[in-house]
Amino acid sequence: MSQMSTHYPDATRIETVNRHTLAIVVDNEPGVLARIAGLFSGRGYNIESLTVTETEHEAHISRITIVTTGTDSIIEQIKSQLGRLVPVHRVVDLTLTGDAVERELCLVKVVGKGDHRVEAMRLASAFGARTLDATLTSFVYELTGSTEEVERFIKLMTAVGLVEVSRTGVAAMARGAEGM
Amino acid sequence: MSETMTGAEMVIRALQDQGVEHIFGYPGGAVLPIYDALFHQDKVKHILVRHEQGAVHAAEGYARSSGKVGVVLVTSGPGATNAVTGLADAMMDSIPLVCITGQVPTHLIGSDAFQECDTVGITRHCTKHNYLVKSIEDLPRILHEAFYVASNGRPGPVVVDLPKDIQFTPGSYSRPVNNQHKTYRPAVKGDMDKIRAAIELMANAKRPVFYTGGGVINSGPHAASLLRELVRLTGFPITSTLMGLGAYPASDPQFLGMLGMHGTYEANLAMHECDVMINIGARFDDRITGRLDAFSPYSKRIHVDIDPSSINKNVKVDLPIIGDCAHVLEDMVRLWRQTAPQIDKVALKDWTNKIEGWRARNCLAYRPSNETIKPQYAIQRLYELTKGRETYVTTEVGQHQMWAAQYFKFEDPNRWMTSGGLGTMGYGLPAAIGAQLANPKALVVDIAGEASILMNMQEMSTAVQYRLPVKIFILNNEYMGMVRQWQELLHGGRYSQSYSESLPDFVKLAEAYGGVGMRCDKPADLDAAILEMIHVNRPVIFDCIVDKTENCFPMIPSGKAHNEMLLNDYLGETGTDIGSVIDEKGKMLV
Numbered sequence: 064m065s066q067m068s069t070h071y072p073d074a075t076r077i078e079t080v081n082r083h084t085l086a087i088v089v090d091n092e093p094g095v096l097a098r099i100a101g102l103f104s105g106r107g108y109n110i111e112s113l114t115v116t117e118t119e120h121e122a123h124i125s126r127i128t129i130v131t132t133g134t135d136s137i138i139e140q141i142k143s144q145l146g147r148l149v150p151v152h153r154v155v156d157l158t159l160t161g162d163a164v165e166r167e168l169c170l171v172k173v174v175g176k177g178d179h180r181v182e183a184m185r186l187a188s189a190f191g192a193r194t195l196d197a198t199l200t201s202f203v204y205e206l207t208g209s210t211e212e213v214e215r216f217i218k219l220m221t222a223v224g225l226v227e228v229s230r231t232g233v234a235a236m237a238r239g240a241e242g243m
Numbered sequence: 244m245s246e247t248m249t250g251a252e253m254v255i256r257a258l259q260d261q262g263v264e265h266i267f268g269y270p271g272g273a274v275l276p277i278y279d280a281l282f283h284q285d286k287v288k289h290i291l292v293r294h295e296q297g298a299v300h301a302a303e304g305y306a307r308s309s310g311k312v313g314v315v316l317v318t319s320g321p322g323a324t325n326a327v328t329g330l331a332d333a334m335m336d337s338i339p340l341v342c343i344t345g346q347v348p349t350h351l352i353g354s355d356a357f358q359e360c361d362t363v364g365i366t367r368h369c370t371k372h373n374y375l376v377k378s379i380e381d382l383p384r385i386l387h388e389a390f391y392v393a394s395n396g397r398p399g400p401v402v403v404d405l406p407k408d409i410q411f412t413p414g415s416y417s418r419p420v421n422n423q424h425k426t427y428r429p430a431v432k433g434d435m436d437k438i439r440a441a442i443e444l445m446a447n448a449k450r451p452v453f454y455t456g457g458g459v460i461n462s463g464p465h466a467a468s469l470l471r472e473l474v475r476l477t478g479f480p481i482t483s484t485l486m487g488l489g490a491y492p493a494s495d496p497q498f499l500g501m502l503g504m505h506g507t508y509e510a511n512l513a514m515h516e517c518d519v520m521i522n523i524g525a526r527f528d529d530r531i532t533g534r535l536d537a538f539s540p541y542s543k544r545i546h547v548d549i550d551p552s553s554i555n556k557n558v559k560v561d562l563p564i565i566g567d568c569a570h571v572l573e574d575m576v577r578l579w580r581q582t583a584p585q586i587d588k589v590a591l592k593d594w595t596n597k598i599e600g601w602r603a604r605n606c607l608a609y610r611p612s613n614e615t616i617k618p619q620y621a622i623q624r625l626y627e628l629t630k631g632r633e634t635y636v637t638t639e640v641g642q643h644q645m646w647a648a649q650y651f652k653f654e655d656p657n658r659w660m661t662s663g664g665l666g667t668m669g670y671g672l673p674a675a676i677g678a679q680l681a682n683p684k685a686l687v688v689d690i691a692g693e694a695s696i697l698m699n700m701q702e703m704s705t706a707v708q709y710r711l712p713v714k715i716f717i718l719n720n721e722y723m724g725m726v727r728q729w730q731e732l733l734h735g736g737r738y739s740q741s742y743s744e745s746l747p748d749f750v751k752l753a754e755a756y757g758g759v760g761m762r763c764d765k766p767a768d769l770d771a772a773i774l775e776m777i778h779v780n781r782p783v784i785f786d787c788i789v790d791k792t793e794n795c796f797p798m799i800p801s802g803k804a805h806n807e808m809l810l811n812d813y814l815g816e817t818g819t820d821i822g823s824v825i826d827e828k829g830k831m832l833v
Contacts (some may be wrong), residue, residue, distance in 0.1 A: 064814060090426070093375060093377070097364070098367060138555075140555070143552035143554065146551060147397070147550060149371070152426050230308055
């Protein structure tokens, strides 16, 4: 094989790991979430966040939004593995369709007095967070925003007496006139 | 027209409406109503196995030898968990099955009731799909849908878990107009642009090879005949995976034999040096590819598969075509005829010559003996003496399985049943029972090892009960041969627990079950003994005492590439210690 210079291909390339947001439309039947979550754990994929609720009650259809990470080839595998589950109707990679709107909601409880309490109020108003509950020593704020915004907000609140966080995970939708 | 009947009656009626003739099962508390409904009719015949794993493998053998969906009926709890190995096996090898499991009554689910287990939870990952039926209204749809899901797209096992109270509940049954799932519609037609591109790639190939797999078998006999047509039209060489054997006739000169870990020298080197690989219905399993980064380094790859998740899973391909093998092959044959491409005859001649050079290496040669029966010789004689008959072969798992694949030549699809993906010891005997039931006049042989056969030995009772004259041909070397071979390769020949101690007397065992026992330990007596076995019209255990030290070659050791094969005279020619051929990284692999 003279035209073949080497028996082996190039050295292994390190592929970059990217974050993808997937929208999955499924039949809302018992066990469907276990099927999807189990697929991720069984095949060693990551779930960064997962949100699910029935979106069409008449047709019993739910929309699941999963944020996952992986190399391009792993993301491709994840999508085709999801696609072959019987109750899955569609899998759309919102990261590939470009510039999707991604939001999540978080609730934070901060406890403190004096300067900390004043600073917490200032930060909350700077981020545009809503006050859902207040006592003389505590606040519960609600913030809706991108994951990065939420992360920043939580990090700042940690310094002024954050005691509890609850987050929904990402809900996402492609921009523009076209529906999924 | 709808009729009122109980859930249990619906199960039997749905099976009748699906044209099911045989089911394999084992009764128990949670399926008693279904067994009672079974009692009141005679269209669906029930085969009583001796262990639920046997029921599933029997259904697999039945399905793969007949092209129908195999049906299993087992009870809740242990009935379902015993079936799990068989379900996982069917999942890996894409065998269409419907397995109905009993479940404790709905109001007891979750209470740790007697013989309760979370069947849908346990089988979620080893089935294509599963259902827990919670209302009688859903039952007719689910039963028919289960058959649709099992047999459409990439086939696989489907579990229907049926609580006992639903089996007693009356409801209205009508045969659905179509049993399609409401949304599940796998694509069967390939993209014509891609098929055109594939034909062009093939037409310009200088060193092409077909690499075909179980997908061709699953697609039906029509796919196999289209494959034969395409291979003959192009004149290209063809190799097959373990699961694909029989799709193309093994005696044809274009056939290179099986490829992969224990594949032939010529098949593996053709894969290594080809410039165009045409994968039809195979999935680049690790037993096929060997070392991935050195797999077929010079080829453009075409991959025809019905399952999009098989594409680019292990090996990157250049031209994926999603579709059913028969549909895509039909388009390929038509296009090839229409375009009548100018192939590079000189290059193809060179390629053929090169392959013939590899073939001349005669990689399946072994040292014959007049003293002991060589296992390879036993398979060769079995093949020669059954040639021309309608013969179905099943195997257990291990060395004997690989020898069967190497030395038994399959001319037709659906004649070869083996546990390829999961590698389940104990598969062969129940699968043979299923195959014999589907093909009552045929000769059905389970090529077995003395260790594997003991894993589902109890099914001998089933064979005797239903007068199924299966032939169990044991290559008895008193070792778990493949384990011993790997211990030689990886662990300095320390045969930890791989000696088959305290074996039963297989002749007496056969007789105890009510079958016929035979033993042969001399090469000179072998032919007569095999002929006698063939002519006995009862289940036979044939204890063939073979060379205890023989290993299975050629072999691509773990972590090595197709061009780094070990051949049978490896030790003789080079004097290399067999224990040193796999490096540290390779030892980590399976």
